Amino acid sequence: MYVKGKIIEQRKLRSEYNILIIEQAEIARKARPGQFIMLQAWERGDIVLPRPFSLYRILPAKGQLHILYKIRGKATLEMSRRIPGEEVKLIGPLGNGADLPETGNIALLGRGIGAAPLMAIAETAYNRGLVVYTFLSARKRELIPGVVDFTRYSSKVVLSTDDGEENEGRLLTVLLEELITKEGIKIKTVFTCGSKRLAQGLLPMETKYNFRAYVLLEEVMACGIGSCKGCVCKVRTPGTPEGHAYKRVCKDGPVFPASEVIW
Protein backbone atom coordinates (compact mmCIF):
# COMPACT_ATOMS: atom_id res chain seq x y z
CA MET A 1 0.00 0.00 0.00
CA TYR A 2 1.37 3.39 -1.00
CA VAL A 3 -0.24 6.02 1.20
CA LYS A 4 0.18 9.33 2.95
CA GLY A 5 0.59 9.69 6.67
CA LYS A 6 0.62 12.64 9.04
CA ILE A 7 3.28 13.34 11.60
CA ILE A 8 1.81 13.50 15.08
CA GLU A 9 4.95 13.89 17.11
CA GLN A 10 8.70 14.09 16.80
CA ARG A 11 10.09 12.92 20.11
CA LYS A 12 13.76 13.57 20.81
CA LEU A 13 15.19 11.05 23.21
CA ARG A 14 18.13 11.87 25.42
CA SER A 15 20.44 9.76 23.30
CA GLU A 16 21.08 9.91 19.56
CA TYR A 17 17.67 8.39 18.82
CA ASN A 18 14.34 9.98 17.93
CA ILE A 19 10.84 8.61 17.80
CA LEU A 20 8.64 9.67 14.92
CA ILE A 21 4.93 9.13 15.44
CA ILE A 22 2.92 8.90 12.24
CA GLU A 23 -0.82 8.71 11.86
CA GLN A 24 -1.64 6.08 9.24
CA ALA A 25 -4.67 4.09 10.26
CA GLU A 26 -4.68 1.50 7.47
CA ILE A 27 -1.10 0.42 7.96
CA ALA A 28 -1.55 0.45 11.74
CA ARG A 29 -4.52 -1.87 11.34
CA LYS A 30 -2.79 -4.33 9.04
CA ALA A 31 0.76 -4.37 10.37
CA ARG A 32 2.25 -7.20 12.37
CA PRO A 33 5.36 -7.00 14.54
CA GLY A 34 8.59 -7.48 12.62
CA GLN A 35 7.20 -5.78 9.55
CA PHE A 36 8.51 -2.49 8.25
CA ILE A 37 7.60 0.49 6.09
CA MET A 38 9.37 2.39 3.33
CA LEU A 39 9.25 6.04 4.34
CA GLN A 40 9.68 9.22 2.38
CA ALA A 41 9.74 12.24 4.66
CA TRP A 42 11.58 14.74 2.48
CA GLU A 43 11.10 16.66 -0.75
CA ARG A 44 14.76 16.64 -1.74
CA GLY A 45 15.46 15.42 -5.24
CA ASP A 46 18.97 14.31 -4.41
CA ILE A 47 17.61 11.71 -1.98
CA VAL A 48 16.19 9.30 -4.48
CA LEU A 49 15.03 6.24 -2.58
CA PRO A 50 12.58 5.92 0.29
CA ARG A 51 14.13 4.39 3.42
CA PRO A 52 13.13 1.26 5.34
CA PHE A 53 12.16 1.53 9.01
CA SER A 54 10.90 -1.09 11.40
CA LEU A 55 7.70 -0.54 13.27
CA TYR A 56 8.70 0.19 16.84
CA ARG A 57 5.14 0.32 18.02
CA ILE A 58 1.91 -0.42 16.18
CA LEU A 59 -1.16 1.22 17.70
CA PRO A 60 -4.23 0.20 15.65
CA ALA A 61 -6.66 1.79 18.12
CA LYS A 62 -5.04 5.19 17.66
CA GLY A 63 -4.16 4.58 14.02
CA GLN A 64 -0.52 5.30 14.83
CA LEU A 65 2.87 3.96 13.89
CA HIS A 66 5.92 4.69 16.01
CA ILE A 67 9.37 4.63 14.45
CA LEU A 68 12.50 4.64 16.54
CA TYR A 69 15.36 5.90 14.43
CA LYS A 70 18.95 6.92 14.60
CA ILE A 71 20.34 9.82 12.58
CA ARG A 72 22.81 8.18 10.21
CA GLY A 73 22.93 10.20 7.01
CA LYS A 74 20.96 12.68 4.95
CA ALA A 75 17.58 10.94 4.93
CA THR A 76 17.45 10.35 8.66
CA LEU A 77 18.65 13.92 9.23
CA GLU A 78 15.77 15.18 7.06
CA MET A 79 13.41 12.96 9.05
CA SER A 80 14.53 14.57 12.28
CA ARG A 81 13.55 17.99 10.90
CA ARG A 82 9.94 17.05 10.22
CA ILE A 83 7.40 18.56 12.58
CA PRO A 84 3.87 17.61 13.66
CA GLY A 85 1.24 18.23 11.01
CA GLU A 86 3.57 17.56 8.09
CA GLU A 87 2.78 14.84 5.57
CA VAL A 88 4.96 11.86 4.75
CA LYS A 89 4.60 9.04 2.21
CA LEU A 90 4.75 5.41 3.17
CA ILE A 91 4.70 1.99 1.56
CA GLY A 92 3.62 -0.76 3.89
CA PRO A 93 3.22 -2.81 5.86
CA LEU A 94 6.06 -4.78 4.27
CA GLY A 95 7.89 -8.03 4.91
CA ASN A 96 6.95 -11.30 6.53
CA GLY A 97 6.87 -10.22 10.16
CA ALA A 98 7.62 -12.32 13.22
CA ASP A 99 5.71 -15.55 13.84
CA LEU A 100 5.11 -15.89 17.55
CA PRO A 101 4.62 -19.26 19.19
CA GLU A 102 1.13 -20.02 20.55
CA THR A 103 2.38 -20.51 24.06
CA GLY A 104 5.62 -20.44 26.02
CA ASN A 105 8.46 -18.03 26.58
CA ILE A 106 10.28 -15.90 24.06
CA ALA A 107 13.58 -14.08 24.33
CA LEU A 108 14.52 -10.88 22.50
CA LEU A 109 18.14 -9.94 21.97
CA GLY A 110 18.86 -6.48 20.58
CA ARG A 111 21.94 -4.40 20.03
CA GLY A 112 21.59 -0.60 19.84
CA ILE A 113 18.97 0.60 17.39
CA GLY A 114 18.32 -3.09 16.66
CA ALA A 115 15.95 -2.92 19.61
CA ALA A 116 13.45 -1.04 17.42
CA PRO A 117 11.51 -3.95 15.89
CA LEU A 118 11.79 -5.96 19.11
CA MET A 119 9.49 -3.53 20.93
CA ALA A 120 6.55 -4.34 18.66
CA ILE A 121 7.29 -8.05 19.12
CA ALA A 122 7.45 -7.65 22.91
CA GLU A 123 4.18 -5.76 23.05
CA THR A 124 2.30 -8.23 20.85
CA ALA A 125 3.72 -11.24 22.67
CA TYR A 126 2.81 -9.75 26.03
CA ASN A 127 -0.74 -9.03 24.86
CA ARG A 128 -1.09 -12.65 23.76
CA GLY A 129 -0.05 -13.92 27.15
CA LEU A 130 3.46 -15.05 26.25
CA VAL A 131 6.29 -14.48 28.68
CA VAL A 132 8.99 -12.20 27.31
CA TYR A 133 12.65 -11.99 28.35
CA THR A 134 14.49 -9.04 26.86
CA PHE A 135 18.26 -8.62 26.54
CA LEU A 136 19.61 -5.31 25.26
CA SER A 137 23.11 -4.01 24.72
CA ALA A 138 24.86 -0.89 23.47
CA ARG A 139 28.06 1.05 23.96
CA LYS A 140 26.63 2.84 26.97
CA ARG A 141 23.45 2.84 28.98
CA GLU A 142 21.82 5.88 27.33
CA LEU A 143 22.10 4.22 23.92
CA ILE A 144 19.75 1.45 24.96
CA PRO A 145 16.32 2.68 23.88
CA GLY A 146 12.91 1.99 25.35
CA VAL A 147 13.94 0.33 28.60
CA VAL A 148 10.84 1.58 30.41
CA ASP A 149 8.48 0.17 27.78
CA PHE A 150 10.41 -3.06 27.45
CA THR A 151 10.12 -3.48 31.21
CA ARG A 152 6.36 -3.17 30.96
CA TYR A 153 6.09 -6.04 28.46
CA SER A 154 8.87 -8.28 29.75
CA SER A 155 9.19 -10.52 32.77
CA LYS A 156 12.78 -9.52 32.86
CA VAL A 157 14.98 -6.99 31.07
CA VAL A 158 18.71 -7.65 31.12
CA LEU A 159 21.11 -4.92 29.99
CA SER A 160 24.74 -4.98 29.03
CA THR A 161 26.95 -2.05 28.07
CA ASP A 162 30.39 -2.04 26.51
CA ASP A 163 31.63 0.45 29.08
CA GLY A 164 31.01 -2.24 31.69
CA GLU A 165 28.42 -0.28 33.64
CA GLU A 166 25.72 -2.85 32.98
CA ASN A 167 26.59 -6.54 33.44
CA GLU A 168 30.29 -5.87 32.80
CA GLY A 169 29.53 -5.65 29.11
CA ARG A 170 29.04 -9.39 28.84
CA LEU A 171 27.58 -10.91 25.69
CA LEU A 172 23.80 -11.08 25.56
CA THR A 173 23.98 -14.69 24.39
CA VAL A 174 25.91 -15.56 27.55
CA LEU A 175 23.35 -13.74 29.67
CA LEU A 176 20.56 -15.63 27.90
CA GLU A 177 22.40 -18.88 28.58
CA GLU A 178 22.53 -18.00 32.26
CA LEU A 179 18.79 -17.40 32.33
CA ILE A 180 18.25 -20.83 30.82
CA THR A 181 20.77 -22.77 32.90
CA LYS A 182 20.79 -20.94 36.23
CA GLU A 183 17.15 -19.95 36.47
CA GLY A 184 15.83 -22.99 34.62
CA ILE A 185 13.71 -20.93 32.22
CA LYS A 186 12.68 -22.70 29.01
CA ILE A 187 12.77 -20.53 25.91
CA LYS A 188 10.82 -21.53 22.82
CA THR A 189 11.71 -18.79 20.35
CA VAL A 190 14.40 -16.13 20.16
CA PHE A 191 14.36 -13.02 18.00
CA THR A 192 17.49 -10.96 17.51
CA CYS A 193 18.33 -7.77 15.67
CA GLY A 194 21.17 -5.32 15.33
CA SER A 195 24.25 -7.52 15.56
CA LYS A 196 25.69 -10.24 13.37
CA ARG A 197 27.70 -11.48 16.34
CA LEU A 198 24.57 -11.99 18.41
CA ALA A 199 22.84 -13.94 15.65
CA GLN A 200 25.87 -16.14 15.15
CA GLY A 201 26.23 -16.65 18.89
CA LEU A 202 22.71 -18.08 19.00
CA LEU A 203 23.41 -20.81 16.46
CA PRO A 204 25.15 -23.37 18.71
CA MET A 205 22.59 -22.66 21.44
CA GLU A 206 19.59 -23.63 19.30
CA THR A 207 20.01 -27.39 19.54
CA LYS A 208 21.60 -27.27 22.96
CA TYR A 209 18.63 -25.49 24.54
CA ASN A 210 15.99 -26.52 22.05
CA PHE A 211 14.79 -23.13 20.84
CA ARG A 212 14.33 -21.60 17.41
CA ALA A 213 16.30 -18.44 16.71
CA TYR A 214 15.21 -15.84 14.19
CA VAL A 215 17.18 -12.85 13.02
CA LEU A 216 15.78 -9.59 11.66
CA LEU A 217 18.10 -8.53 8.85
CA GLU A 218 18.84 -5.15 7.30
CA GLU A 219 20.03 -4.44 3.79
CA VAL A 220 19.98 -1.33 1.69
CA MET A 221 16.66 -1.35 -0.14
CA ALA A 222 15.20 0.27 -3.22
CA CYS A 223 11.67 -0.93 -3.97
CA GLY A 224 10.93 -2.59 -0.62
CA ILE A 225 8.27 -4.77 -2.24
CA GLY A 226 10.32 -7.61 -3.70
CA SER A 227 10.58 -6.46 -7.25
CA CYS A 228 14.15 -5.19 -7.82
CA LYS A 229 16.17 -7.95 -6.07
CA GLY A 230 18.45 -5.32 -4.64
CA CYS A 231 18.22 -6.17 -0.94
CA VAL A 232 19.26 -9.80 -0.87
CA CYS A 233 20.99 -11.89 1.77
CA LYS A 234 22.68 -15.24 1.28
CA VAL A 235 20.56 -18.14 2.48
CA ARG A 236 21.32 -21.87 2.68
CA THR A 237 19.28 -23.60 0.00
CA PRO A 238 19.83 -27.35 -0.25
CA GLY A 239 19.04 -28.84 -3.61
CA THR A 240 20.40 -25.94 -5.66
CA PRO A 241 23.68 -26.29 -7.57
CA GLU A 242 25.25 -23.57 -5.45
CA GLY A 243 23.79 -24.76 -2.13
CA HIS A 244 22.66 -21.22 -1.47
CA ALA A 245 20.38 -18.60 -2.93
CA TYR A 246 19.99 -14.87 -2.57
CA LYS A 247 16.73 -14.07 -0.87
CA ARG A 248 15.07 -10.68 -0.66
CA VAL A 249 15.21 -9.18 2.81
CA CYS A 250 12.18 -7.02 2.01
CA LYS A 251 9.86 -9.77 0.81
CA ASP A 252 11.24 -13.13 1.99
CA GLY A 253 12.32 -11.46 5.27
CA PRO A 254 13.23 -9.36 7.14
CA VAL A 255 12.76 -12.21 9.64
CA PHE A 256 14.86 -15.29 8.78
CA PRO A 257 15.65 -18.44 10.75
CA ALA A 258 19.14 -17.64 12.03
CA SER A 259 20.47 -21.04 10.97
CA GLU A 260 19.57 -20.40 7.31
CA VAL A 261 21.55 -17.21 6.91
CA ILE A 262 25.07 -17.44 5.52
CA TRP A 263 27.06 -14.49 6.87
Added chain:
Amino acid sequence: MKQTVNRSRVNLEVQLAGLTLQNPVMPASGTFGFGEEYAPLFDLNRLGAIVVKTITLQPLIGNPPPRLMETPCGVLNSIGLQNPGLEVFIREKLPYLRRFSPPLIVNIAGRTIDEYAELAERLSAAGGVAALEVNISCPNVKEGGIVFGTVPDMAARVTAAVKSQTHLPVIVKLTPNVTDITAIARAVEEAGADALSLINTVRGMAIDIKTRRPALANIVGGLSGPAIKPVALYAVWQVAQAVKIPLIGMGGIMTSRDAVEFLLAGATAVAVGTAGLVNPTAIIEIIAGLEDYLVEQGLNDIRELIGAVQI
Protein backbone atom coordinates in the same frame (compact mmCIF):
# COMPACT_ATOMS: atom_id res chain seq x y z
CA MET B 1 -2.54 29.81 -31.44
CA LYS B 2 -3.45 27.10 -28.94
CA GLN B 3 -6.65 25.16 -29.52
CA THR B 4 -8.90 24.07 -26.71
CA VAL B 5 -8.62 20.33 -26.43
CA ASN B 6 -11.14 18.02 -24.85
CA ARG B 7 -9.33 15.64 -22.48
CA SER B 8 -11.35 12.64 -23.55
CA ARG B 9 -10.30 13.16 -27.17
CA VAL B 10 -6.57 13.33 -26.55
CA ASN B 11 -4.75 10.49 -28.28
CA LEU B 12 -1.92 8.80 -26.39
CA GLU B 13 -1.70 5.77 -28.67
CA VAL B 14 1.52 5.11 -30.54
CA GLN B 15 2.73 2.42 -32.92
CA LEU B 16 6.07 0.86 -32.19
CA ALA B 17 7.65 -1.88 -34.26
CA GLY B 18 4.25 -3.25 -35.21
CA LEU B 19 2.90 -3.03 -31.66
CA THR B 20 0.02 -0.78 -30.75
CA LEU B 21 0.62 0.86 -27.39
CA GLN B 22 -2.39 2.56 -25.78
CA ASN B 23 0.08 5.05 -24.34
CA PRO B 24 3.82 5.40 -24.75
CA VAL B 25 4.80 4.58 -21.17
CA MET B 26 6.16 1.24 -19.91
CA PRO B 27 8.24 0.00 -16.99
CA ALA B 28 11.99 -0.42 -17.55
CA SER B 29 13.23 -3.99 -17.46
CA GLY B 30 14.47 -5.16 -14.08
CA THR B 31 12.69 -2.55 -12.02
CA PHE B 32 9.28 -4.18 -12.37
CA GLY B 33 10.09 -7.85 -11.76
CA PHE B 34 7.39 -9.92 -13.45
CA GLY B 35 4.67 -7.47 -12.50
CA GLU B 36 3.41 -9.48 -9.53
CA GLU B 37 4.51 -7.03 -6.86
CA TYR B 38 2.94 -4.05 -8.64
CA ALA B 39 -0.40 -5.63 -9.51
CA PRO B 40 -1.83 -4.96 -6.02
CA LEU B 41 -0.77 -1.30 -6.29
CA PHE B 42 -2.30 -0.36 -9.64
CA ASP B 43 -4.05 -1.82 -12.66
CA LEU B 44 -1.33 -3.15 -14.97
CA ASN B 45 -3.77 -2.88 -17.88
CA ARG B 46 -3.19 0.87 -17.83
CA LEU B 47 0.40 0.50 -18.97
CA GLY B 48 1.52 1.10 -22.54
CA ALA B 49 3.37 -2.21 -22.41
CA ILE B 50 4.65 -4.63 -19.77
CA VAL B 51 8.41 -5.17 -19.73
CA VAL B 52 9.80 -7.92 -17.53
CA LYS B 53 13.16 -8.54 -15.90
CA THR B 54 15.91 -9.99 -18.09
CA ILE B 55 15.52 -13.73 -18.65
CA THR B 56 18.51 -15.99 -19.26
CA LEU B 57 18.55 -19.57 -20.49
CA GLN B 58 19.66 -20.97 -17.13
CA PRO B 59 18.62 -19.53 -13.76
CA LEU B 60 21.05 -16.93 -12.40
CA ILE B 61 21.47 -16.44 -8.66
CA GLY B 62 22.84 -12.94 -9.18
CA ASN B 63 25.66 -11.04 -7.53
CA PRO B 64 26.51 -11.14 -3.82
CA PRO B 65 25.22 -8.28 -1.67
CA PRO B 66 25.47 -5.38 -1.16
CA ARG B 67 23.86 -4.78 -4.52
CA LEU B 68 22.49 -1.27 -4.03
CA MET B 69 23.82 2.11 -3.09
CA GLU B 70 22.21 5.49 -3.35
CA THR B 71 24.34 8.29 -4.74
CA PRO B 72 23.28 11.92 -5.12
CA CYS B 73 20.26 11.91 -7.48
CA GLY B 74 20.93 8.35 -8.49
CA VAL B 75 21.01 4.68 -7.64
CA LEU B 76 23.92 2.33 -8.24
CA ASN B 77 22.93 -1.31 -8.64
CA SER B 78 24.63 -4.56 -9.43
CA ILE B 79 21.87 -7.15 -9.26
CA GLY B 80 23.64 -9.41 -11.75
CA LEU B 81 20.51 -10.43 -13.66
CA GLN B 82 19.14 -12.66 -10.89
CA ASN B 83 16.28 -14.52 -12.58
CA PRO B 84 14.63 -17.94 -12.46
CA GLY B 85 15.66 -18.88 -16.01
CA LEU B 86 13.68 -19.46 -19.20
CA GLU B 87 11.88 -22.66 -18.20
CA VAL B 88 10.52 -21.36 -14.93
CA PHE B 89 9.60 -18.09 -16.63
CA ILE B 90 7.55 -19.89 -19.28
CA ARG B 91 5.98 -22.30 -16.81
CA GLU B 92 5.30 -20.04 -13.84
CA LYS B 93 5.44 -16.39 -14.85
CA LEU B 94 4.08 -16.29 -18.38
CA PRO B 95 0.61 -17.71 -17.57
CA TYR B 96 0.14 -14.91 -15.06
CA LEU B 97 1.43 -12.24 -17.43
CA ARG B 98 -0.85 -13.41 -20.26
CA ARG B 99 -3.84 -12.16 -18.24
CA PHE B 100 -2.97 -8.55 -18.94
CA SER B 101 -3.87 -6.74 -22.13
CA PRO B 102 -0.84 -4.47 -22.81
CA PRO B 103 1.77 -6.03 -25.10
CA LEU B 104 4.25 -8.14 -23.15
CA ILE B 105 7.89 -7.37 -23.90
CA VAL B 106 10.33 -10.01 -22.66
CA ASN B 107 13.90 -8.91 -22.10
CA ILE B 108 16.56 -11.55 -22.82
CA ALA B 109 20.30 -11.93 -22.32
CA GLY B 110 22.68 -14.70 -23.34
CA ARG B 111 26.27 -15.60 -22.64
CA THR B 112 26.75 -16.53 -26.27
CA ILE B 113 25.07 -15.68 -29.55
CA ASP B 114 23.59 -19.17 -29.61
CA GLU B 115 21.97 -18.59 -26.24
CA TYR B 116 20.32 -15.40 -27.52
CA ALA B 117 19.04 -17.35 -30.51
CA GLU B 118 17.67 -20.17 -28.37
CA LEU B 119 15.94 -17.75 -26.02
CA ALA B 120 14.34 -16.02 -29.02
CA GLU B 121 13.16 -19.28 -30.53
CA ARG B 122 11.64 -20.70 -27.37
CA LEU B 123 9.97 -17.47 -26.28
CA SER B 124 8.46 -16.99 -29.73
CA ALA B 125 6.92 -20.44 -29.49
CA ALA B 126 5.64 -19.91 -25.95
CA GLY B 127 2.67 -17.71 -26.84
CA GLY B 128 1.65 -14.49 -25.17
CA VAL B 129 4.90 -12.65 -25.88
CA ALA B 130 4.45 -9.55 -28.04
CA ALA B 131 8.08 -8.55 -28.55
CA LEU B 132 11.62 -9.33 -27.43
CA GLU B 133 13.94 -6.78 -25.91
CA VAL B 134 17.50 -7.92 -26.42
CA ASN B 135 19.71 -6.86 -23.54
CA ILE B 136 23.22 -6.40 -24.90
CA SER B 137 23.98 -3.83 -22.30
CA CYS B 138 23.98 -5.20 -18.77
CA PRO B 139 27.00 -3.82 -16.90
CA ASN B 140 26.68 -6.31 -14.06
CA VAL B 141 27.46 -9.73 -15.46
CA LYS B 142 30.84 -11.08 -16.38
CA GLU B 143 29.94 -13.06 -19.45
CA GLY B 144 27.96 -11.70 -22.39
CA GLY B 145 25.88 -8.72 -21.42
CA ILE B 146 27.69 -5.56 -22.18
CA VAL B 147 30.39 -7.15 -24.39
CA PHE B 148 27.80 -7.63 -27.08
CA GLY B 149 26.71 -4.05 -26.74
CA THR B 150 30.04 -2.29 -27.13
CA VAL B 151 31.34 -3.70 -30.41
CA PRO B 152 29.13 -2.83 -33.41
CA ASP B 153 29.85 -6.08 -35.21
CA MET B 154 28.98 -8.19 -32.15
CA ALA B 155 25.79 -6.20 -31.58
CA ALA B 156 24.81 -6.80 -35.19
CA ARG B 157 25.50 -10.54 -34.93
CA VAL B 158 23.35 -10.91 -31.82
CA THR B 159 20.56 -8.97 -33.50
CA ALA B 160 20.70 -11.06 -36.67
CA ALA B 161 20.74 -14.29 -34.69
CA VAL B 162 17.67 -13.27 -32.70
CA LYS B 163 15.87 -12.05 -35.83
CA SER B 164 16.50 -15.35 -37.57
CA GLN B 165 14.73 -17.26 -34.80
CA THR B 166 11.64 -15.16 -34.25
CA HIS B 167 8.65 -13.64 -35.97
CA LEU B 168 8.27 -11.18 -33.09
CA PRO B 169 9.43 -7.57 -33.21
CA VAL B 170 12.98 -7.28 -31.90
CA ILE B 171 13.94 -4.32 -29.73
CA VAL B 172 17.65 -4.01 -28.98
CA LYS B 173 18.64 -2.34 -25.72
CA LEU B 174 21.76 -0.22 -25.93
CA THR B 175 24.36 0.73 -23.38
CA PRO B 176 25.67 4.29 -23.04
CA ASN B 177 29.08 2.92 -22.03
CA VAL B 178 30.52 3.29 -25.53
CA THR B 179 32.44 5.92 -27.46
CA ASP B 180 29.81 6.30 -30.17
CA ILE B 181 26.34 4.97 -29.47
CA THR B 182 25.17 5.88 -32.98
CA ALA B 183 27.62 3.38 -34.49
CA ILE B 184 26.08 0.57 -32.44
CA ALA B 185 22.58 1.81 -33.23
CA ARG B 186 23.24 1.80 -36.97
CA ALA B 187 24.85 -1.64 -36.90
CA VAL B 188 21.88 -3.06 -35.05
CA GLU B 189 19.39 -1.38 -37.38
CA GLU B 190 21.16 -2.83 -40.40
CA ALA B 191 21.07 -6.27 -38.80
CA GLY B 192 17.28 -6.04 -38.71
CA ALA B 193 16.31 -4.59 -35.34
CA ASP B 194 12.74 -3.27 -35.31
CA ALA B 195 13.29 -0.77 -32.50
CA LEU B 196 15.91 0.33 -29.99
CA SER B 197 15.66 1.02 -26.30
CA LEU B 198 18.15 3.24 -24.60
CA ILE B 199 19.81 3.78 -22.29
CA ASN B 200 20.75 1.01 -19.92
CA THR B 201 22.59 2.10 -16.79
CA VAL B 202 25.84 4.07 -16.78
CA ARG B 203 28.78 2.25 -15.20
CA GLY B 204 29.97 3.63 -11.90
CA MET B 205 31.29 2.87 -8.45
CA ALA B 206 31.20 4.12 -4.86
CA ILE B 207 33.57 3.55 -1.96
CA ASP B 208 32.69 3.32 1.72
CA ILE B 209 35.36 5.44 3.38
CA LYS B 210 34.79 3.83 6.78
CA THR B 211 35.60 0.34 5.59
CA ARG B 212 37.65 1.58 2.60
CA ARG B 213 35.91 -0.99 0.48
CA PRO B 214 33.71 -0.62 -2.60
CA ALA B 215 30.11 0.01 -1.60
CA LEU B 216 28.95 -2.75 -3.94
CA ALA B 217 30.28 -6.29 -3.63
CA ASN B 218 30.60 -6.39 -7.41
CA ILE B 219 32.78 -3.21 -7.27
CA VAL B 220 31.16 -1.76 -10.40
CA GLY B 221 27.47 -1.06 -10.74
CA GLY B 222 25.03 0.63 -13.07
CA LEU B 223 23.89 4.16 -12.31
CA SER B 224 20.24 5.05 -12.91
CA GLY B 225 17.82 7.76 -11.91
CA PRO B 226 17.78 11.57 -12.32
CA ALA B 227 21.60 11.70 -12.33
CA ILE B 228 21.74 10.10 -15.79
CA LYS B 229 18.84 11.90 -17.45
CA PRO B 230 20.92 14.39 -19.46
CA VAL B 231 23.18 11.56 -20.66
CA ALA B 232 20.17 9.49 -21.68
CA LEU B 233 18.36 12.36 -23.36
CA TYR B 234 21.40 13.24 -25.45
CA ALA B 235 21.86 9.59 -26.44
CA VAL B 236 18.24 9.40 -27.57
CA TRP B 237 18.53 12.62 -29.54
CA GLN B 238 21.75 11.50 -31.23
CA VAL B 239 20.43 8.04 -32.09
CA ALA B 240 17.15 9.51 -33.36
CA GLN B 241 19.18 11.40 -35.97
CA ALA B 242 21.13 8.27 -36.90
CA VAL B 243 18.44 5.62 -37.44
CA LYS B 244 14.93 5.29 -38.87
CA ILE B 245 13.59 2.65 -36.46
CA PRO B 246 11.60 3.84 -33.43
CA LEU B 247 13.19 4.39 -30.02
CA ILE B 248 12.10 3.68 -26.47
CA GLY B 249 13.81 6.34 -24.35
CA MET B 250 14.74 5.83 -20.72
CA GLY B 251 17.13 7.00 -18.06
CA GLY B 252 16.05 9.16 -15.14
CA ILE B 253 12.45 9.75 -16.14
CA MET B 254 10.81 10.70 -12.86
CA THR B 255 7.88 12.84 -14.05
CA SER B 256 5.74 13.40 -17.12
CA ARG B 257 7.84 16.49 -17.89
CA ASP B 258 10.89 14.27 -18.20
CA ALA B 259 8.91 11.91 -20.44
CA VAL B 260 7.94 14.82 -22.71
CA GLU B 261 11.61 15.73 -23.11
CA PHE B 262 12.40 12.21 -24.32
CA LEU B 263 9.53 12.27 -26.80
CA LEU B 264 10.67 15.65 -28.09
CA ALA B 265 14.20 14.29 -28.45
CA GLY B 266 12.86 11.59 -30.74
CA ALA B 267 11.63 8.68 -28.63
CA THR B 268 8.35 7.07 -29.69
CA ALA B 269 7.85 5.62 -26.23
CA VAL B 270 9.50 5.85 -22.82
CA ALA B 271 10.35 3.49 -20.01
CA VAL B 272 10.30 4.27 -16.31
CA GLY B 273 12.70 2.46 -13.99
CA THR B 274 14.09 4.08 -10.89
CA ALA B 275 11.04 6.34 -10.48
CA GLY B 276 8.94 3.26 -9.83
CA LEU B 277 11.26 2.26 -7.01
CA VAL B 278 10.75 5.66 -5.40
CA ASN B 279 7.03 5.83 -5.94
CA PRO B 280 5.37 2.61 -7.05
CA THR B 281 2.60 4.48 -8.83
CA ALA B 282 4.94 6.94 -10.61
CA ILE B 283 4.30 5.31 -13.97
CA ILE B 284 0.55 5.88 -13.69
CA GLU B 285 1.14 9.50 -12.68
CA ILE B 286 3.39 9.93 -15.72
CA ILE B 287 0.71 8.62 -18.08
CA ALA B 288 -1.85 11.02 -16.57
CA GLY B 289 0.69 13.86 -16.70
CA LEU B 290 1.27 13.34 -20.42
CA GLU B 291 -2.43 13.71 -21.04
CA ASP B 292 -2.47 16.91 -18.99
CA TYR B 293 0.48 18.25 -20.95
CA LEU B 294 -1.26 17.67 -24.26
CA VAL B 295 -4.42 19.40 -23.05
CA GLU B 296 -2.35 22.27 -21.68
CA GLN B 297 -0.47 22.64 -24.95
CA GLY B 298 -3.60 22.40 -27.05
CA LEU B 299 -2.46 19.21 -28.78
CA ASN B 300 -4.74 16.31 -29.75
CA ASP B 301 -2.16 13.68 -30.39
CA ILE B 302 0.95 12.64 -28.56
CA ARG B 303 2.58 11.72 -31.86
CA GLU B 304 2.91 15.43 -32.55
CA LEU B 305 5.59 15.54 -29.86
CA ILE B 306 7.83 12.77 -31.17
CA GLY B 307 11.07 14.27 -32.41
CA ALA B 308 9.55 17.73 -32.31
CA VAL B 309 12.41 19.43 -30.51
CA GLN B 310 13.14 22.65 -32.36
CA ILE B 311 16.79 23.07 -33.13
